[in-house]
Amino acid sequence: MNRIKHILIGFLLILFLVITSLGTWIYSQIDSALPVLEGKRTLLGLSDTAIVERDSQGIVTIKAKKRNDVAVATGFIHAQERFFQMDLLRRNSAGELASLFGEKALPHDKEIRRHRFRERARVIVSQLPEKDLALLKAYTRGVNQGINNLSSPPFEYLLLQQAPVSWQEEDTILTVLSMYMDLQYAAGDRERTLGNIKNTLGEDVFNFLNPKGSIWDAAIDGSQYPSSKMPTRAWPSASSEQDNLAANTVQNLVTNLPEKRYQGEEFPGSNNWAVSGKISKTGSAIVANDMHLGIRVPNTWFRATFEYQSNNNKAIKVTGLTLPGTPNIITGSNGNIAWGFTNSYGDWSDVIILDTNADNSQYLTPAGYQDFTEHKHVIAVKGQDAQEIIVKETIWGPVIGANNSEQLLAYRWVAHDVQAVNLHQTELELATSVDEAFDIANQAGIPAQNLVVGDKAGNIGWTIMGPIPKKSSSFGETPTHWADGINHWQGYLKADQYPKIKNPQNNRLWTANARVVGGKMLEKIGNGGYALGARAQQIKEGLLGKELFSEQDLLDIALDDRAIFLKRWQKFLIDKILTPDMIINHPSWQAVKEIINTDNLCACTDSVAYRLVNNFRLNVRNDVFSLLNENLTHLDNGYSFHTIRHQVETPLWQMINQQPTNFLWLPEDNWQKVFEQALTTTLTDMTQKQPLAKATWGQQNTSKIQHPLSNAIPFIGRWLDMLPIPLAGDSYMPRVQGKSFGASQRMVVSPGHEASGILHMPTSQSGHPWSPYYGLGHDDWVQGKPSPFLPGKTKYTLTLLSY
Incomplete structure (x- = not known):
């Protein structure tokens, strides 16, 4: 009996030691995946030293002499803080999620593979101007060194029992293409x-x-x-x-x-509005922007300030939001201009009814019948053998299915063309006026957005930023035949053909995913499914309700939850x-x-x-x-x-x-x-x-902001997710807010007066739950607190040295 007792005790001790050792190892692996916040690191690709400062919330300031050095440092920091998020974005558009998540992601991958985005991304990279390619390569070097400088891979890969795959230049293009999928219809x-x-x-x-x-x-x-x-x-x-x-x-x-x-009636989009210097308390324009997206942990955006010298030795300081996976400031202010976006919902795609022969082996074109082009794809699936699929394509785009008359359908989409993505948006960091911003916007390759921009001189303007297809006639609201050559695209609008509005008589501009303009300008943009104008109308009324505005006044409009x-x-x-x-x-x-x-x-929490x-x-x-x-x-x-x-x-x-x-x-x-x-x-x-x-409304509209792995591994969800909180706001008012959807940031800034600007966003800078600033800043977003636009006092300093 004593022998059995001793054996049992020994077994329990061994089991305890095994569990303790395993727990210690897991703890050390997760802890080792924390980003480097202080000290020195030597990076390949830097031409000189770059300094990375973080405040108590982890908001980053990157200081370097050259823009490409900023890109190296940005890639390094993005990878250290957000590599898993970046990985999901590139895999999402490439149709490669099944290799991470297994069979459950296979339907998504099969559907997305018809767009051949990885192949298209490689073509885009091969055609980039030398300057943009150099910036992209610098960012890529930074990303790969950032992930390699972690003592352990990001904790998500430990949980998934996978290893991170190195970043390539084409992956930045895929990140932008993932935003196309989020902001436009991928299948008509x-x-x-x-x-x-x-x-x-x-x-x-x-x-x-x-x-x-x-x-x-x-x-x-x-x-x-x-x-x-x-x-x-x-x-x-x-x-x-x-x-x-x-x-x-x-x-x-x-x-x-x-x-x-x-x-929720979520509508990926945003609000933005601006007042000119004639009715602002700063004397400069003031621009407000809140971009509406699905909200999860970590947030879509990463806050940063870049400081560097331009090619003509001009000091540049630009502050705002970056998108991990890309090297530039997406929206923000550089002291001369401030800019923000809303999704435009123009007509950027067309569904084509194919006229085929009896066995659907050929389709009719203006030049006669042609064979379909076929592309074989091999999809890796975690835990299973890879699967092969064949994607059919026409001269206009991929086959996306059939209608109820069993006619095959093809898809013509801006996202399939080389014009879809470029790095021209980076030039906004250097722009000094609304006019310069217009010129940059009308040549940029991003999912077409309403750009609202204001400058230090007090000017304000609106235009479309992103490629606009030029169509042979007014068509595209419903699927049409293209075989006779009447319906077709005639390339893209040139910069001087873009719709624009500058300095309207009432000194106010606003967009909120609804129709922005009419007449000839609307004919160029088309209708891809505008939002009902209720939000835009409420913002307009808020802007017309005062004669003089401060930044707080514009934030008040963003927080308006009146029904x-x-x-x-x-x-x-x-x-x-x-x-x-x-x-x-x-x-x-x-x-x-x-x-x-x-x-x-009102959509108040207690209503x-x-x-x-x-x-x-x-x-x-x-x-x-x-x-x-x-x-x-x-x-x-x-x-x-x-x-x-x-x-x-x-x-x-x-x-x-x-x-x-x-x-x-x-x-x-x-x-x-x-x-x-x-x-x-x-x-x-x-x-x-x-x-x-x-x-109450707050009881129904309680936040559910989660990490992508939270549901898959419920035990750890409570450490990864933001706490559930009743939220004010809803779909048809400026304060757009659902359980896991809404303002992915709120920004109000007057160029030249950034010190009095406002910026907050949900969740936090960090993607690691043990980070000292994980979740910091989230309460400001929940409460609508006017937290500072500029980073706070430096708490952590990291010096990046060149070889």
């Missing part, structure tokens, strides 16, 4: 959806559901476009088979889980649903009426009224369009209501007010029952296990 989803509506339901229904304008339009040139009239015939036209399908599926739609029903967009829905609910007769039938609704009968409707009105609207919309969505999805899986969810607000409002009897796919017996059901569903969801008074 919206165009295919509109095509389905037009072909299935007719021209009148298409025009009604795809309005040219609305009461929310707030273009900076004052242009207006009308919405379309409601169809007068019975619509949609449904076969009996489709009617049966709809009847069988509506119950499933009604019983969706609340979190699915109320998923102006929902005011009419609030009134509709009170006047049409919460009537005395309805309350007699539903006595509990009296409390609802008392809650929402407020003048101060029950906002949550009621917002969710009622979503339930009405989902119910009204439920049968239409089910039927069109059944006819063609290329249909996606998500791509048109914003634009249907205008026809929806017409429908619920006019309550047409010729709309055949109403899921209830009459319109009043639709509204009653929507409110009943809203209240049922909000009062699960709690009284209505506790069902």
